Amino acid sequence: MASRLFAALYDPVMWLPERWRLTAVRRSLLRQARGRVIELGVGTGLNLPLYPKGAVQGVWAVEPDPWMLARARGRARRSPVPVELVQAEGEKLPFPAASFDTAVVTLVLCSVADPWRAVHELFRVLRPGGTLLVFEHVRSRSPAYRRLQEAVAPAWRRMAAGCRLDQDPEPLIAARFEVVARTYRDGPLPLLTLVARRGR
Numbered sequence: 001m002a003s004r005l006f007a008a009l010y011d012p013v014m015w016l017p018e019r020w021r022l023t024a025v026r027r028s029l030l031r032q033a034r035g036r037v038i039e040l041g042v043g044t045g046l047n048l049p050l051y052p053k054g055a056v057q058g059v060w061a062v063e064p065d066p067w068m069l070a071r072a073r074g075r076a077r078r079s080p081v082p083v084e085l086v087q088a089e090g091e092k093l094p095f096p097a098a099s100f101d102t103a104v105v106t107l108v109l110c111s112v113a114d115p116w117r118a119v120h121e122l123f124r125v126l127r128p129g130g131t132l133l134v135f136e137h138v139r140s141r142s143p144a145y146r147r148l149q150e151a152v153a154p155a156w157r158r159m160a161a162g163c164r165l166d167q168d169p170e171p172l173i174a175a176r177f178e179v180v181a182r183t184y185r186d187g188p189l190p191l192l193t194l195v196a197r198r199g200r
C-alpha cells in the first residue's frame, strides 16, 4: 500500500518520464476505451484527462489508498468524462459481473498483492467481448537488463510502495484473455502494452 509520502512524490517523480514517453503511451492506449470503463489502481489520476470524450460514458476509478485517492480528486473533477472514485482493492471489486465495456490497468499489477486474483476480477466485471487495456513496466527479455533489474528490485520495492520491478504479468493476462495487440519496448525499464478481449 502506498504511503502519504509516496502519494506526494508520485507526480513530481513521474513528471519527466511522462513527458519523455509515458503520457503518449497512455493517450494512444486510452483512445481505445469505450462505454463504461473500470480503471484499476487509478493512483493520482494521470489517465483521467486522457479519456476520449463521447466514446466513454463514465470511468469507475478504483484505488485502495486514501492518499492517492485524495490526489486523484482534482483530476476526476476536470476529466472530460464523468469519473467516480471508488475506494476498493483490485482483488475484490465491488461491482456485479459483466458491468463494464473496458478495463484499464496502467502501472498497477506491479503493486497489487495478488495480481492473479485482480486479473480474475477484471475478467468477471468485464462483459463478454469487452476490452482490457494494459500498460505495465515488465521484466526485461534481455539478460543484461534483467540482471540489472534483479539487482535493483529489492531496494526499488521498499522505496516504491511494494512495486515489483521485474514482474511478468503477460502470462496471467493471456491465461484469462485473448491478447489481440501487443507492443514491447526493451530497456532498463521495459514497457509492455496489451489490448486483450474477454471471451464468452
Ligand SMILES: C[S@@+](CC[C@H](N)C(=O)[O-])C[C@H]1O[C@@H](n2cnc3c(N)ncnc32)[C@H](O)[C@@H]1O
Pocket: 001, 002, 040, 041, 042, 043, 044, 045, 046, 047, 062, 063, 064, 065, 068, 088, 089, 090, 091, 105, 106, 107, 108, 111, 112, 113, 114
Ligand atoms: C505505480 S501506481 C500507478 C497509478 C496509476 N495507475 C498510473 O498509471 O499512474 C500503482 C497504484 O496501484 C495501487 N494499488 C496497490 N495495490 C492495489 C490493489 N490491490 N488494487 C488496486 N490498486 C492497487 C496503488 O495504491 C497505486 O495507486
